[in-house]
Amino acid sequence: MAGSPDELHLRKRPLKINTKTTPEEETATSATKWEGEPVSPAGRLFHQPTFNCHIISIFGFGTPVNVDTFIEGLEATLVRHPRFSSIPVLDESNCKKVLRWRPVEVNVKDHIIIPSLSSDPTSPSSNDQLVEDYVSSLSLTTVDHSRPLWEFHIINIPSHESASAAVFRGHHSLGDGMSLTSLLLACTRQSDDPTKPPSLPPRRAGSLYAGPRPETGIWAFLLWIFSFVVLLWHTFVDMLLFVASMLFLRDTETPLKGHKGVEYARKRFVHRTIRLDDVKIVKNAMGCTVNDVLVGVTSAALSRYLYRKHCETNDEKKFPRNTRVRSTLLVNIRPTPGIHDLAEMMEGGKNNAKYGNLIGYMMLRFPIVIHEDPLDYVRQGKAIAARKKNSLEAVSTYFSGKLILKLFGIKALTLHYQSYMNTMKVVMAVDDSVISDSHQLLDDFVESLSIIRIAAEN
Structure with missing residues (x-):
């Protein structure tokens, strides 16, 4: 902070x-x-x-x-x-x-x-x-x-x-969050064999964006060309929106935006535990990823919070349409450091572990709306995530962190999801002077996930 x-x-x-x-x-x-x-x-x-x-x-x-x-x-x-x-x-x-x-x-x-x-x-x-x-x-x-x-x-x-x-x-x-988490795990050992670092699923390799690879035949090659053109187009559109944000496109004034100088204010760190199984129930029912579900839950929780704040402070109950709330999403743009590589690094051995801050940035807009069907939040989250995966926005913005800070500043709310074992933590850093009811906002996350999970089971 x-x-x-x-x-x-x-x-x-x-x-x-x-x-x-x-x-x-x-x-x-x-x-x-x-x-x-x-x-x-x-x-x-x-x-x-x-x-x-x-x-x-x-x-x-x-x-x-x-x-x-x-x-x-x-x-x-x-x-x-x-x-x-x-x-x-x-x-x-x-x-x-x-x-x-x-x-x-x-x-x-x-x-x-x-x-x-x-x-x-x-x-x-x-x-x-x-x-x-x-x-x-x-x-x-x-x-x-x-x-x-x-x-x-x-x-x-x-x-x-x-x-x-x-x-x-x-x-x-x-280092960034991914590097520090990997380093922390490299400091631990298996309970049944104290000489070995913990075993983890295979680390990701390859590019950040998603897209089919050419196999054989002319149609496969044409499909690869088409996906590459779409990738370039999406990247161009994202960077165009980036420039538009620099010139005139601004977020709607909401309690989440904060005031001038909010980056220097005291932050309160609060968290709430949710069941990872609940997230997986929705994921399996919707045929999407955990991250897709979390994007949908975040959109639902922020919508509930902002609608309630609006009704408390305005006689007219109708919430303004086309409310723009965007987040600067940090993205790891390199393969995760290997646990064994980092363990060797601390033991003085030579290796090629990639450590430090290697992160790009994405602008992610959260729809602020009350859906009749709770699963629509996840459907929108899935569409948003799929669209961002097919873009080189994060790679393109790697060297423009200072510009992003100047454009968007530090908001009154910073949100993290951290999974461990069969639980997931919703962690927030908030400016008390702007968001005084941070625990109520956490309740909105818990309630939103519960409503979405019940809808997914029916």
């Missing part, structure tokens, strides 16, 4: 940090001295003074956290990863200014924070609010830029979901 306005005012440019050097390094050439990997284009965006972005993740545990054991685990895994043992430094050699990662020594204890919170061991619900308030306060500060850009906050307070929690906060330049 963005830092406070005072912090951003002081940080006019990327920090130049003086790390300890040996006599040999002092006499080394520039080429030898600056061997660090350049920060990716997306990573440089996250270091912009007006967009100092962090990732905050909460991990719940079944037992209280043993801090000493936790530190030992980090020393054996995470801090061995090059990105988590380096700092971004401005390389001004050869008359060029390049932000590079430079390795430094890591003292893990400097990255462990144990807050003093007054909890009630007999009231898990009040502790939930205590943890929620503490995590929300992290959105107003930033990590220490004089050392590797990550930290863990250990909260040994029981809640209704866990006996304790560890809150990870890391600068977004460390």
